[in-house]
Amino acid sequence: MQKRIQILSDFLYMGIFISLLLGSNGYAQKFDQEYLKWKADQDAQDARLKGPNTATSQNYYLAKPSLVAVTGNKVSLNQANAEQLQTLSGVGLKKAEAIIAYRQKNGKFKTIEDVQQVKGIGPALFAKNKQRLGL
Incomplete structure (x- = not known):
């Protein structure tokens, strides 16, 4: 009986670990996508504010x-x-x-x-x- 409980708790811990691992990976991907979108918006806004750069041309x-x-x-x-x-x-x-x-x-x-x-x-x-x- 005790061995059975040990096996079940091991599965439970493994399941929690895997769900945390997969969950954090999904969050990281979502964060990366949101950051890239934000960065693109910021770059576009900067370009509008600065106008054409005549110093380099x-x-x-x-x-x-x-x-x-x-x-x-x-x-x-x-x-x-x-x-x-x-x-x-x-x-x-x-x-x-x-x-x-x-x-x-x-x-x-x-x-x-x-x-x-x-x-x-x-x-x-x-x-x-x-x-x-x-x-």
Whole structure:
């Protein structure tokens, strides 16, 4: 009789264990599905709030218009965009982008002579544009 009770209690404990195991697995799956749905909704909401990301689609400094980059006939090395830098003699798109990249990496130019540290801008090009350069 006692052996029979022992076997029944073993089955009972096994049944409880299996039901707990299966029940928690079902709960975990339901939780995962609900979380994924919530995460997708949150990502969609974030995308609506942020709008299109123009910083990754184009260079911020090349696209940013500047109100004081060109004063009179001087071009500000610290504020001019690529289009404004290209108005300098001998400066095309590549050199304008190099000036902007140098400015982004090293900070603002302290003197107009510092522009000669940019690759492709030598003493001759600097001398041609010295009168038109400003900070």
